[in-house]
Amino acid sequence: MRYLYSTMLDNEQERDNEGGTQDSKSNLSHLFRIALGFAVVSALILIYLLVPRSGPAPRILAGGLASGPSMIVQELSVLRSAYPGIKIENTFDPIKSDWKIIISKDDKTMELYWAEGRYLPEKLLASKDRYRRLIFYIPDKLVDPATLNHDQIEEIRAFGSSESRETAPISATYIFESIYDTSTRQNVERHIVKTSFLGKQVSVHEQIVEPLKRVDTQIRTAATTNPLVEEFIRNLNSAEGYSWRQIRDTSGISFHSMGLAIDLLPRRWQNKIIYWNWEKNKGNEDWMLIPLSERWMPPDIVIDIFEKEGFIWGGKWTVWDNMHFEYRPELILGRELVKP
Numbered sequence: 142m143r144y145l146y147s148t149m150l151d152n153e154q155e156r157d158n159e160g161g162t163q164d165s166k167s168n169l170s171h172l173f174r175i176a177l178g179f180a181v182v183s184a185l186i187l188i189y190l191l192v193p194r195s196g197p198a199p200r201i202l203a204g205g206l207a208s209g210p211s212m213i214v215q216e217l218s219v220l221r222s223a224y225p226g227i228k229i230e231n232t233f234d235p236i237k238s239d240w241k242i243i244i245s246k247d248d249k250t251m252e253l254y255w256a257e258g259r260y261l262p263e264k265l266l267a268s269k270d271r272y273r274r275l276i277f278y279i280p281d282k283l284v285d286p287a288t289l290n291h292d293q294i295e296e297i298r299a300f301g302s303s304e305s306r307e308t309a310p311i312s313a314t315y316i317f318e319s320i321y322d323t324s325t326r327q328n329v330e331r332h333i334v335k336t337s338f339l340g341k342q343v344s345v346h347e348q349i350v351e352p353l354k355r356v357d358t359q360i361r362t363a364a365t366t367n368p369l370v371e372e373f374i375r376n377l378n379s380a381e382g383y384s385w386r387q388i389r390d391t392s393g394i395s396f397h398s399m400g401l402a403i404d405l406l407p408r409r410w411q412n413k414i415i416y417w418n419w420e421k422n423k424g425n426e427d428w429m430l431i432p433l434s435e436r437w438m439p440p441d442i443v444i445d446i447f448e449k450e451g452f453i454w455g456g457k458w459t460v461w462d463n464m465h466f467e468y469r470p471e472l473i474l475g476r477e478l479v480k481p
């Protein structure tokens with residue numbers, strides 16, 4: 142009982158010493174046992190803290206970085222739902238002070254770092270500012286240019302300027318190399334297949350054939366009761382999918398280069414504008430103010446069907462590209478996560 146109060150140990154010892162040598166011996170062995178127990182418990186705690194573990198373990202990054210772990214847990218959950226064909230694990234790298242993301246598919250494994258949502262290979266961590274977050278915000282509803290204030294207009298103008306197009310952060314596509322095996326043109330082309338979309342032939346990555354088919358079926362069904370959708374299909378001129386091109390001086394490639402995007406081009410444009418940059422190149426510096434009614438648009442229900450199947454529509458981008466659809470289920474599923 143006497144050792145329960147360690148702060149009183151000295152006093153107790155004095156008293157025991159008065160009592161005889163036998164007690165003193167038992168004191169020492171008791172002390173030794175306590176010291177040993179303390180050492181074992183400390184070692185176990187230290188091992189627990191140092192050994193990297195798979196799965197969400199936000200405990201290490203408590204305090205100032207508390208928003209990080211909960212964000213990474215949510216992002217990985219979104220990515221796992223978006224891409225059930227790959228295995229995603231995460232482990233904390235104390236040397237890099239960042240989460241290592243291990244993505245495996247078939248017999249291949251790729252290691253990336255979280256880098257605040259950028260998903261970059263180790264060699265790019267030093268230049269991470271050149272990249273933007275993988276999951277960015279796609280609005281539910283189109284922004285009406287009539288509601289933009291002066292500052293927003295100037296911000297958009299700057300965003301669309303050629304200087305900004307040269308230097309603005311871009312998406313790192315490394316995670317897609319792992320998901321779709323798209324690290325080289327040769328690899329990509331092994332997976333490109335011809336399929337039919339709303340009666341037009343299009344070349345895309347084999348992994349988006351099924352989601353595209355689901356979109357096709359639902360649009361055709363909608364056309365049976367919705368004359369706008371019926372007209373949209375009838376007016377479709379072509380669907381352009383895979384097209385190899387490198388982006389700038391980076392190793393990033395466009396979603397067309399991976400066969401993950403399609404452009405739907407209408408037969409008749411009815412004087413409408415379909416792409417911001419064509420208008421800007423014609424000398425219209427106020428391209429962002431072009432009313433929605435003057436832009437070519439697929440019917441709302443078509444956009445909704447695409448989104449429901451994991452495709453984003455370029456018409457919602459600040460630099461709008463109204464013909465463009467891209468398979469990005471993580472952006473649809475992660476919408477709430479990055480809502481401004």
Ligand SMILES: [Zn+2]
Nearest residue numbers: 402403404465
């Ligand atoms: Zn496109």
